[in-house]
Amino acid sequence: MFLLVDCNSFYASCERVFQPRLKDQPIVVLSNNDGCVVARSNEAKALGIAMGVPLFQIKEIVQQNKVAVFSSNYALYGDMSERVMNIMQQFCPNIEVYSIDEAFLKFNFYHHDEATIFAFGQQLRERILQCTGIPVSVGIGSTKTLAKLANHIAKKKTQKSTLQKAYTEGYYPPRFCSGSGVFSLADIAHHESILSQISVGDVWGIGRQYDKKLQSFGFNTVWQLRNAPEGWIRQQMGVVGVRLVKELKGFPCYELEPPETDRQNICVSRSFQKDVSDLRELKEAIATYASRMGEKLRHFEQKAGIITVFIVRNRFKLNPQENGYAYSTQTVELHVPSSDSGKLISTATRLVEQLFRPGLSYKKAGIMASALTSQQALQSDIFGEAHTERKREILMHTMDAINTRMGKNTVRFSASGSFGSIQGSGWQMKAAFRSPRFTTVWDEILRV
Amino acid sequence: MSQKPFLPNHIPPSVSATFELPFFESVSAGFPSPATDYMDKKLDLNELCIQNPSATFFIRVQGDSMLNAGISDGDILIVDRSLTAKHRDVVVAIVESEFVVKRLFKQGKKVLLVAENYHYPPLVIEDDSGFEVWGVVKRVIHNV
DSSP states (O other): OEEEEEETTHHHHHHHHHOGGGTTSOEEEEOGGGOBEEEEOHHHHHTTOOTTOBGGGGHHHHHHTTOEEEEOOHHHHHHHHHHHHHHHHHHOSOEEEEETTEEEEEOOOSSOOHHHHHHHHHHHHHHHHHHHOOOEEEEEESSHHHHHHHHHHHHOSTHHHHTHHHHHTTOSOGGGGGTOSEEEOOOGGGHHHHHTTSBGGGSTTOOHHHHHHHHHTTOOBHHHHHTSOHHHHHHHHHHHHHHHHHHHHTOOOOOOOOOGGGOSOEEEEEEEEEEEOOHHHHHHHHHHHHHHHHHHHHHTTEEEEEEEEEEEEOGGGOOSSSOOOSEEEEEEEEEEEEOOHHHHHHHHHHHHHHHOOTTOOEEEEEEEEESOEESSOOOOOTTOHHHHHHHHHHHHHHHHHHHHHHOTTSSOOGGGOOHHHHHHOTTSOOOTTOOOOTTTOGGGSEEO | OOSOSSOOSSOOOOOOOOOOOOOOOOOSSSSOOTTGGGOOOOOOHHHHHOSOGGGEEEEEOOSSTTGGGTOOTTOEEEEESSSOOOTTOEEEEEETTEEEEEEEEEETTEEEEEOSSTTSOOEEEOOGGGEEEEEEEEEEEOOO
């Protein structure tokens, strides 16, 4: 059985844990650089604030409705996310952290009766709420797609009335009616009555395009899609569509993905606050990302064999005459796999020098590490770099220790910019409305 | 069906913010150190003070309303949210959207939040709507 646990309005909920006055207040959280809305509380959604709108466009709504506006506080969200994921892991070790605020759990129930499964979902939800203050919704089903769909139903308050039929049949525990935040599609016998009331667009993986297409062929409800002939689905939606329909029928096609430590690559990239057209600034930015990449690699005890750097030009400023791409990239293989920030920085800045074209403005840059090997499996090379590498490891370890203790970027490589230039640079993040980092910086903890 | 069949009674600390210091395992003289066999891991304050890291938060105290409970201005509270507050626990609570640190007294349905300083009168909670226990104070970090 799969459970999808999804935090409700996660960023807004994190802010609320430490600021109770925000309880019923609409909240929006802004993207990097305070550009546009990336998260909304239900109250903010009800005001009609759309995802992705720039702040200046909703200024009036914000003022009239006392909407609380926050810059992204990634230190706080990351820490709260880790707490939520750890609690889930205590309930069930088979976990796939799907994003910062959702995870799939795979659980073998001895008793497949709905009441037991439902009670498990509720206990998980109550435990997370008590320990962290973050409300979650739990969807349960025999496949990931069904669990995701069940989660969607658990979250949507509006659908309570449309699903009234299922409750009045006396099947679902009455607690669901009062918004328990848990919904189960574990019992296939009840799928027809439930799935025939949900539109196809609500299925995970069905985008606006497919939604339109399916509707035009008369597939309006999930139940109709589930019973569509396989040949037709294959023809219209390919193998992904076939899998999706199988999953809706209760046959698992997707398993839990391995955790990030087993992943094939690690990436650090950011959009700039304003366009960057100066090589020095671009190098500072990429050096900072390379340094962050080093921290990540060392955290997961991995070394990178291949480094890729990419820079992205502002699409709107592309000259149609020049047939240049918006996206340029350069890759290099390291002699010896490394997680040394110094080495990553020198490699990355060299690559960015090769990519940079004077007179062009860039809006984003990033670095990706691939061909990852575990820290231990380090082979020697003829230039004896492996020995130096070991010495550098001690330096990196010390740097990480200082930065963990004294705060991020206490000790850093000078390539990532001096204090003077850091303020004015275009690539540095703007965060004018950030709340205190309540859980990661001693000077900013809650005061009572 | 039993009430809470899945809840682990004790949740082991899974996150611990420590970094290891190297041991000097060997001495270059002819003798091996007689202490080598008795080497133990370093004492870890997290282990002593924190039972459930995922539910533990730090809060800095402002004011002297809990002075007689050994909580002074500027102290840091170690607050565990995983615990259910009992009668006489020191708690961090929310009253009318404001945080307070007080001792909790429960008598039937009546709830009292009592300061540990006679300058401050107790808060009587008549209406549950604006009241919530945020977490239970387990320990205090105090500069001597």
